[in-house]
Amino acid sequence: MLKRYQVFLALVLGVALLTAAGCGTSTSLRGSITGTIVDSQTGIGVSAASVLTSPSTTTVKTDINGNFTIPDVQPGVYTVTANATDYNSNSITVTVDNGLTATTNLTLVSMGGSFSRNVLPILMVNCSIVGCHDDSTAAAGLRLNSYTSLMKGSRYGAVIYPYDAQGSKLIKRIKGIETPRMPKNRSALSTADQGLLSNWINGGARNN
Structure with a gap:
């Protein structure tokens, strides 16, 4: 009888410890990366530029004003790279914090255009x-x-x-x-x- 009681008590204590440990954990909330890609000489937004990250997330295109948003990004450090026709590519490092939006802007140097x-x-x-x-x-x-x-x-x-x-x-x-x-x-x-x-x-x- 005593042995059964000891086994039961050990199980109860084990469950209690696991529950307590679970209460102490936190869930990572995804954030996003947003910004603007502009021409280095004119300061005007570059439309239809491709924006990608390393580690890889979602590749997006800038809008008519050069703005972009990469959604659903895990917290961490990323290299953001922008590419556009007739421009040299450019990169920058950003940090996405838990549940927050990282804002960054990039300038692209024209290769001369057409x-x-x-x-x-x-x-x-x-x-x-x-x-x-x-x-x-x-x-x-x-x-x-x-x-x-x-x-x-x-x-x-x-x-x-x-x-x-x-x-x-x-x-x-x-x-x-x-x-x-x-x-x-x-x-x-x-x-x-x-x-x-x-x-x-x-x-x-x-x-x-």
Whole structure:
């Protein structure tokens, strides 16, 4: 009888100890990572950039303003990497605390962009128009309706110096550093458009 009582008492004590131990544990709450991916030169958000982490979580795309959120992330330390077309990738380390959101921002350096996709549309709408730099007018002998014409320059020489946007006459005219400012008698180009042109030149002014 005594032996049975001792066994029963041992079982009761064991259950009590397990219960006490269970009460002392805490459950990890998942958090998230949020932030913005921006162009290093213009400060404008980069849309459709891929954002991924190591250790791996969910890969997401930035919205039209460059914002992103990676949900359902276990607490821990992560390397966040952003990739986008025509940009060099960039990474940063963040810590996600229990149940909280880690906020981080990344800047991407442009590899120059595309002439046909980024540069030519700006020139065609703002510069290669009647009375300025289209085929019929070609002010100062400068035509801005093709890559060949742009790189040929004006009768006074080159207007584009690859890898040197700051020294390129086209950028100086567009920014009003030299006169007459371009586009002549029209609104100045937006900061975003100026940035696209500068990025393309600094990336080598490629015919792409």
